[in-house]
Amino acid sequence: RIDGSRLWASLMETAAFGGTPAGGINRLTLSPEDGQVRDWFRAACEAAGLEVGVDALGTQYALRRGRDMSRKPIACGSHLDTQPTGGKFDGILGVLAGLEVMRSLDDAGIETEAPLLLVNWTNEEGSRFAPAMMASAAYAGEFTTEEILAKRDAAGISVAEALDAIGCRGPEPVGGREIGAFVELHIEQGPILEAEGKTIGVVEGGQGIAWFDGTVTGFESHAGTTPMPRRRDALLGLAELALAVERIACAHAPSAVATMGEAVIGAPSRNVVPGQIRFTLDLRDPRSETLDAMETALQEAAAEIGTRRNLAFQIERIWRKEPVPFDTKLVAAVDAAAEALGHSRRRIISGAGHDACNLAGRVPTTMIFVPCKDGVSHNESESATPADCAAGADVLLHTLLALANA
Amino acid sequence: RIDGSRLWASLMETAAFGGTPAGGINRLTLSPEDGQVRDWFRAACEAAGLEVGVDALGTQYALRRGRDMSRKPIACGSHLDTQPTGGKFDGILGVLAGLEVMRSLDDAGIETEAPLLLVNWTNEEGSRFAPAMMASAAYAGEFTTEEILAKRDAAGISVAEALDAIGCRGPEPVGGREIGAFVELHIEQGPILEAEGKTIGVVEGGQGIAWFDGTVTGFESHAGTTPMPRRRDALLGLAELALAVERIACAHAPSAVATMGEAVIGAPSRNVVPGQIRFTLDLRDPRSETLDAMETALQEAAAEIGTRRNLAFQIERIWRKEPVPFDTKLVAAVDAAAEALGHSRRRIISGAGHDACNLAGRVPTTMIFVPCKDGVSHNESESATPADCAAGADVLLHTLLALANA
Numbered sequence: 001r002i003d004g005s006r007l008w009a010s011l012m013e014t015a016a017f018g019g020t021p022a023g024g025i026n027r028l029t030l031s032p033e034d035g036q037v038r039d040w041f042r043a044a045c046e047a048a049g050l051e052v053g054v055d056a057l058g059t060q061y062a063l064r065r066g067r068d069m070s071r072k073p074i075a076c077g078s079h080l081d082t083q084p085t086g087g088k089f090d091g092i093l094g095v096l097a098g099l100e101v102m103r104s105l106d107d108a109g110i111e112t113e114a115p116l117l118l119v120n121w122t123n124e125e126g127s128r129f130a131p132a133m134m135a136s137a138a139y140a141g142e143f144t145t146e147e148i149l150a151k152r153d154a155a156g157i158s159v160a161e162a163l164d165a166i167g168c169r170g171p172e173p174v175g176g177r178e179i180g181a182f183v184e185l186h187i188e189q190g191p192i193l194e195a196e197g198k199t200i201g202v203v204e205g206g207q208g209i210a211w212f213d214g215t216v217t218g219f220e221s222h223a224g225t226t227p228m229p230r231r232r233d234a235l236l237g238l239a240e241l242a243l244a245v246e247r248i249a250c251a252h253a254p255s256a257v258a259t260m261g262e263a264v265i266g267a268p269s270r271n272v273v274p275g276q277i278r279f280t281l282d283l284r285d286p287r288s289e290t291l292d293a294m295e296t297a298l299q300e301a302a303a304e305i306g307t308r309r310n311l312a313f314q315i316e317r318i319w320r321k322e323p324v325p326f327d328t329k330l331v332a333a334v335d336a337a338a339e340a341l342g343h344s345r346r347r348i349i350s351g352a353g354h355d356a357c358n359l360a361g362r363v364p365t366t367m368i369f370v371p372c373k374d375g376v377s378h379n380e381s382e383s384a385t386p387a388d389c390a391a392g393a394d395v396l397l398h399t400l401l402a403l404a405n406a
Numbered sequence: 407r408i409d410g411s412r413l414w415a416s417l418m419e420t421a422a423f424g425g426t427p428a429g430g431i432n433r434l435t436l437s438p439e440d441g442q443v444r445d446w447f448r449a450a451c452e453a454a455g456l457e458v459g460v461d462a463l464g465t466q467y468a469l470r471r472g473r474d475m476s477r478k479p480i481a482c483g484s485h486l487d488t489q490p491t492g493g494k495f496d497g498i499l500g501v502l503a504g505l506e507v508m509r510s511l512d513d514a515g516i517e518t519e520a521p522l523l524l525v526n527w528t529n530e531e532g533s534r535f536a537p538a539m540m541a542s543a544a545y546a547g548e549f550t551t552e553e554i555l556a557k558r559d560a561a562g563i564s565v566a567e568a569l570d571a572i573g574c575r576g577p578e579p580v581g582g583r584e585i586g587a588f589v590e591l592h593i594e595q596g597p598i599l600e601a602e603g604k605t606i607g608v609v610e611g612g613q614g615i616a617w618f619d620g621t622v623t624g625f626e627s628h629a630g631t632t633p634m635p636r637r638r639d640a641l642l643g644l645a646e647l648a649l650a651v652e653r654i655a656c657a658h659a660p661s662a663v664a665t666m667g668e669a670v671i672g673a674p675s676r677n678v679v680p681g682q683i684r685f686t687l688d689l690r691d692p693r694s695e696t697l698d699a700m701e702t703a704l705q706e707a708a709a710e711i712g713t714r715r716n717l718a719f720q721i722e723r724i725w726r727k728e729p730v731p732f733d734t735k736l737v738a739a740v741d742a743a744a745e746a747l748g749h750s751r752r753r754i755i756s757g758a759g760h761d762a763c764n765l766a767g768r769v770p771t772t773m774i775f776v777p778c779k780d781g782v783s784h785n786e787s788e789s790a791t792p793a794d795c796a797a798g799a800d801v802l803l804h805t806l807l808a809l810a811n812a
């Protein structure tokens with residue numbers, strides 16, 4: 001078993017990097033705070049005797065040697081970046097539990113057959129740079145390194161510039177390391193495990209995700225003199241679209257979800273009818289066909305609103321991640337580890353995207369979920385219990401041992 | 407008659423201060439660009455032999471002496487600040503036509519009985535600092551100078567700091583100058599004159615205005631894992647409120663208008679359900695009772711949406727300007743001047759707020775409107791013809807002469 005209080009202490013210690021007054025973390029990928037936690041992580045890994053390498057997208061790899069170095073390493077990990085209103089567990093638990101696994105194996109004097117690898121993937125959150133899970137996608141070959149380096153944040157800064165700004169662009173080619181299997185521990189970020197009183201989620205796959213960038217263009221005019229029927233109010237068009245998108249998701253209840261997360265008026269002024277708005281959309285469902293249907297319905301809704309209100313909608317899909325099934329043997333291995341440890345559990349599909357969903361395209365992969373309070377994530381109040389974190393880390397330890405010694 | 411081509415040249419010359427590629431002006435009050443046009447204005451007034459003074463809120467007063475200096479000056483003017491997507495005429499025409507009147511009187515060697523006064527009021531637009539028409543309100547005693555100096559823009563900069571930043575805080579006490587009558591020339595900013603083919607709007611008053619600052623608070627949560635029914639999505643609440651406010655205005659058609667001009671998500675991220683949004687509302691109608699009814703309906707709509715969606719709305723009225731009737735004798739004087747000059751005309755109520763609406767609380771006041779293209783204002787494409795601008799300036803000249811020599 002891992003040392004739960006040492007794991008908890010690591011979680012609380014690193015929460016200082018970008019820690020917010022409300023108890024959350026604001027540690028956008030490749031920010032100075034992300035640089036701080038990366039330095040902490042490298043030092044902690046080296047102190048645990050791991051060999052740390054960094055690839056051209058800043059992803060950190062910490063290797064624990066095995067008896068048979070000809071075998072591909074069995075890997076775990078997640079990400080240390082957060083949302084602007086992020087919590088202390090999303091991603092971080094998976095990385096620090098991996099570190100705790102390495103430390104516990106050292107304490108117990110255990111050497112594995114295959115080597116073990118602990119990974120901190122760059123930009124999982126996708127808040128600063130879209131898409132999410134960027135570096136793991138490049139690892140799996142979904143994007144080239146150059147494509148990713150050229151992505152820009154809202155301020156126009158490229159991934160390449162951001163990497164260099166905090167000095168964390170490494171020499172390793174992205175995807176150059178072979179991995180034998182990948183297991184990611186994560187908080188569920190949803191309400192199911194808590195509601196059913198289960199400790200471990202045995203994750204069978206991840207749902208599909210489609211991201212869109214949109215603009216709606218009307219015409220700026222005077223708030224006091226422009227009669228209501230003559231207005232081409234971009235905000236009213238946006239409002240109708242947001243509500244239409246909610247209806248579209250609810251039409252595929254209970255599985256589908258849809259979110260307008262960003263909306264920025266071009267040149268806002270109290271007494272000007274809004275003329276242009278940029279916005280984003282996020283549609284998800286475990287079935288590809290439902291995603292297709294939602295995309296079609298979205299474009300139809302925008303066209304209808306645009307025609308009726310004399311507004312121009314432009315909505316472009318910038319990313320689509322198909323639903324991902326995880327490796328059935330690995331899923332069974334997690335299930336067996338949880339059973340052996342005596343933890344209550346259920347099969348589950350991930351609502352969030354994870355680096356594991358990208359890894360699955362190249363490497364046998366699965367995930368382990370633990371509950372979080374009220375199912376809340378991407379919120380500063382995100383919370384998980386020390387006991388559940390330790391239980392997840394134990395399942396991770398036993399799954400990795402089983403895979404590395406098989 | 408005034409010199410229409412000289413007036414037009416002044417309009418085009420000053421349009422360079424804050425001029426935008428799209429042919430508009432972005433010259434927020436007390437910005438560096440506003441400082442530039444103020445310097446230009448002072449120099450032009452002094453070159454025309456006017457005595458320029460500045461009050462503690464930066465308002466510029468240019469005096470042309472009369473035969474009887476014991477009489478209160480007959481004043482005209484407007485404002486030189488613009489919206490972020492402003493045009494070349496809103497406010498500017500009224501100030502530069504006043505300058506043109508002074509120049510034309512000089513050319514013709516005309517001395518008036520009462521002195522004449524040309525005023526450039528600070529912050530008419532209200533885009534950077536709320537409320538609009540700030541300095542003229544202080545002149546009329548609706549606010550103290552200290553209250554106005556303490557108002558802050560979205561970046562937290564106070565009016566006092568902004569005045570000092572461009573060195574335009576003057577020594578005169580606000581409201582210290584007596585004025586005998588005030589006549590403001592302005593583009594209509596609405597579609598009525600153009601639609602009816604009339605050159606001059608004889609303005610009988612201004613409609614009522616109510617401004618609100620609001621926030622809607624929900625709960626940030628994960629866009630992929632939070633089931634639709636569990637969401638407390640601030641943006642969906644805002645969307646419903648925006649559409650409700652549109653319906654409320656339309657329920658008082660055709661007179662009422664309502665606008666949500668600003669809406670800013672607290673910590674926006676593509677994959678976070680929006681948790682908090684700040685917004686503004688602008689309600690207008692020529693009748694106080696309709697404004698009252700709209701305010702009540704607005705709060706009721708917010709309460710209903712908030713309860714249904716488990717969101718907290720807070721909507722505070724930060725300004726209310728009651729409908730203003732102009733001085734009937736001055737209205738008649740404008741009508742007589744337009745008739746004498748042979749211009750087609752109609753009586754009209756102003757949809758926009760104007761410094762004249764504040765002056766009317768202390769001084770006999772009226773306005774003169776000229777048409778603008780498609781009724782468009784607060785837009786970079788705002789446009790008026792040289793002939794209409796000259797016609798308005800002629801009516802201003804003859805009205806001022808009648809008042810100053812009466």
Ligand SMILES: NC(=O)NCCC(=O)O
Nearest residue numbers: 124125132352353630677
């Ligand atoms: N796990 C997680 O929150 N990932 C961020 C990507 C997404 O699912 O939106």
Ligand SMILES: NC(=O)NCCC(=O)O
Nearest residue numbers: 224271530531538758759
């Ligand atoms: N004339 C004008 O556009 N004034 C700005 C104040 C307002 O009416 O919103």
